[in-house]
Amino acid sequence: MNDNRIPFKRFHARNESLQAQYDEKYYSKQHAKGKLTAVERIDFLMDEGSFREIDAFVKPLGKENQKEYGDGVIVGYGTINGRKVFVYAQDFTYMGGSLGTVHARKIQKVQEMSLKMGHPIVGLIDSGGARIQEGVASLAGYAGIFMQNVKSSGVIPQISVILGPAAGGAVYSPALTDFRFMTRDTSYMFVTGPEVVKEVLNEDVTFEELGGAEVHATESGVADMIFNDEEHTLMGVKKLLSYLPSNNVENPPVNQDEDIEPGKPEKLSLLLPDDANKPYDVVDVIQLIVDKGSFYEIAENHAQNIVIGLARLNNEVTGIVANQPKVLAGCLDINASKKAARFVRFCDAFNIPLLVLEDVPGFMPGKYQEQNAIIMHGAKLLYAFAEATVPKITIILRKAFGGAYIVMNSKNMGGDFNFAWPTAQVAVMGPEGAVKILNRKELAESDNPEELRRQLVADYKENVANPYVADEKGYIDEVIDPAETRQVLINAFALLENKFEQSPTRKHGNMPL
Amino acid sequence: MKLLRTIKNYTLTGEKKVNVQVRDGKLHKINNRKAAFEIELIDNDEYVIKVNEKSHLGQVVSLKQNEVTVMINGNTYNFTVETELGSKRKEKLTKDAGKKVSKTTAPLPGEIVAVLVTEGQEVHKGEPVMILEAMKMQNEIISPISGKIKALHVKADETVMKDQALFEVDPGK
């Protein structure tokens, strides 16, 4: 029953008129495009009844007399699975979700609050871009949001969920955040749209080709996660949050589950084909090491030669970086280096220990790679691992050759533990390549070069390309039975719980960007 | 503000469509029939599913977002779970968008022995695009739709894994 005393009358009336704003037409406008409304999105994302909206009644500058409240964005806070989270959701039904001064101010307000209070922030983006009517003021609004993004970077997790268009300047806020989620068929991100492309370059491109979810999830890698519909996109956000601490001082949440054993550890050694040049799926290896069903792969369609994701090991969150032998033999290339480096830095910022599963034949050779600066991009991964102070463990499954071996968190790059399976080959290069260089002369002079080459390769494998040489020199801490991998890792990470490392005081390092 | 329902309807799409009704978080009806079934976990990852007094042996192969693959009695079933909203959205979008670029992946691991087309070439539905040799047998990989070859992801003599992307066909306008 509403309190009918004067001060409360107006309070209720106001609330009712806000609710009235969300009428049939409001829903059907979005639904007609296959999209949900901002209200529904928040409903799906947040715990039931937990969402508190702030600044609900603001109106755009110079339009204080208009009926609609909110200026096209809903901002507020609430809980997701009991953990506090700030949210903003742009409302495409109001002026195409365009970003005006007040709209921007509202977003900045929750951004400031989330940083001050140390809770994650999720942005649900569905906006046509800057509000042209408000001119430079709306651009300034973007600038303010970007500044807040950067200030919060590495302090609280920031997640951008693109559920409609994000064009022009609007794309840079998601770009500055930790993760970008997109929904198939209804979300787009691009700096310049198809019309401009047509005008400037006279090229015909579709929205999909230019900035569709599929393109960003596979080619550009801008989207970390892609989903079939909005509901599952939001579920994906919830799932991701369950692995993340609320801020950079907290540790990630620990599960209390009991049924976590992945089972069948003896299968691990059998996953690797007998032939060292045959591919296998490293995700199968991960699944047999981490807690049952806990592996949450990130960016799985982009740079598939490296697998990254979050998982739990004995209920504790662990970041996984693994070479994927089934794609490009697991070679490191530009995209793989960038993808992994970014993830390593994220994990380091938020106290998530790192587990590296290594099977890498080297860096990807070729003109394209070199001309596009594989040197600088490969260095990013190197820098990221070296700089990371969280617990870092590497297991060498098979190949660990040359520069790529160094990069993948090797012992001397600060890896806390380096383990190897008996199938590991640690060497400067693979047997075939090494023999060609080392024994060029003998091979050229031999009567039966094929036979000699075979012999030399066998010798090289026996004497160099195995885990024992590195083990005996201390570059590997221990050669382990694949079946005991999980237990060895649980023990090692427990040992590292109190690890601390300090880097010298400085403004910030100069990362090879 | 919360749209809480105790009854939810889902559509599982795959080779066959199955409608499932969930009441209070539990399976209630399948294809509009009150389901008489039990699911029992018997091993690490194995289930016995009793349907109408008959037992089936099942395994969960993978769960990714809303895509579930299960194996029953040795047969694989791929399902995409659509909520009511999801189904509506799908209907809406297919109506609006018409045809989409079609991507073909390798049905089995093997070696690409020949690529029969070039990028930009017109192909018809059913026309062979590549030849994949697996187990010493040559398999034609055909174009699923008519259109233009938008991208070729592999070259001749390349080894491919199952499900690796092979080519894309753009149906055009």
Add this chain to the structure above:
Amino acid sequence: MMKINSILIANRGEIAIRIARTAKQMGIKTYMFLSHHEPNALHLSHADEVIDVSDNTYINVYTNIDKLIETALEYKIDAIHPGYGFLSENPYLPRECERNNIIFIGPSSTAIYQMGNKGMARDMALKNNIPVLQGSEGVINTLAEAEETAKVIGYPIMLKAVAGGGGKGMRVVRKKSEMPLMFKLATNEAKALFDNDSMLIEKYVENPRHIEFQILGDKHGNLIHLFERECSIQRKHQKLLEEAPSAALSDELREKIGADAIKICKATNYYSAGTVEFLLDDQLNHYFMEMNTRIQVEHPITEEITGVDIVEQQIKIAQDEELQLKQDDIKINGWAMELRVNAEDVQAGFAPSTGLIELMEIPNKKHLRCDSGYQTGKVVISSFDSLVAKLIITGKTRNQTIKNCRSVLSDTTIKGVKTTLPFFKQVMQTPAFVQGHYTTSFIEKDLAQSFFQEDDEIIAAAALAMETYLKEQTIINTGKFGDKQVSAWAMSKKIKG
């Protein structure tokens, strides 16, 4: 006469084990290879001596004649048995054996050469008045020739690699427009497989039955047949299920075709075990197709109904013994079927399904013989064929055999890789098969589209899928996580700078 004391088995898997079994009974020592492909293969435990060639990853030992000869000489092994596949029908192996005084357990180099070449075999049949399908005169090397010949014979036609076998290098062309592509495919495949892209063209009979006769001959001119096998359950010319005898043959017809089989073998002075393949059209006319000059995968069903150990006969013949069996001694006793359990995903068009066999349980039954090169814990790899096990099931009558098949199938479990087991379960329920009225188009024609599905299976699948999905959704929506206590030590050091 030369007594064989040791055999080098130049093969792997179930056939290596099969040969070793008979060799053991005959007191012959066996040698097998340990290759890098399968260092833990089951067959190795059945050999008296294992030769480790796993260091040498550059060659496939089973197809390398030099390596075989070199090994036999080095270890002083008397004989080489090639099994099936690999070098079993390569005329150069027996020739090299002869040159190096090694006994080849199989036919003569000449016989392999003549019968292995489809054109020559066909000419031989024609010369001996054995019916053949209308086809090209001589080999075809160009598309133009192929089109020309096809026009004369009339579509549909079959393109066959001259050097082919086992269904490889064969394509059916139903109309002129299909010819260019099919020709390209067939020649590519033949080039890759046999290094010879010459083709033959033959009239293609729709829905024929595939009947083959098992032959035994010695080096003294004696030839008998061990009756027929019916192999009409095929997919892309790969046999999946064979039975002996055939439900399609009357005694009269059996005698007639058997006589033709003997006739063509006589013409080539054939010795050792061999198989003559015929097509049977719906008018019960038979046509000579080709001859396989080796032991066949499906030989056990003949062994089961005749009681003859074919491998033993091969060995005896190889050591110049005279055949003790007379045609009149051979009687058909009961019925036998062989189910080829392949590691294949039936639903994905029989695509190979490699990987670890997590569990393999084969029941112990008196009407079941299982020839297999695998067991629980072994790995099926893509480098070799996908045959996991042969279930050879017998019974007094055909009906009894089918019943026995069903009972074996319901008690057989293989986990880890997908197999053709569900396929056979369905075959045993399909009327066309049960009644014995089936042809080589059985799979396309008689098996229902959802042949692999039991009733309600989709419901069970949906239930499990939905349950899995809901469980995940519940975790995502209601998961509660305790925050972790950070030790003061770690806390104080956590943030740099």
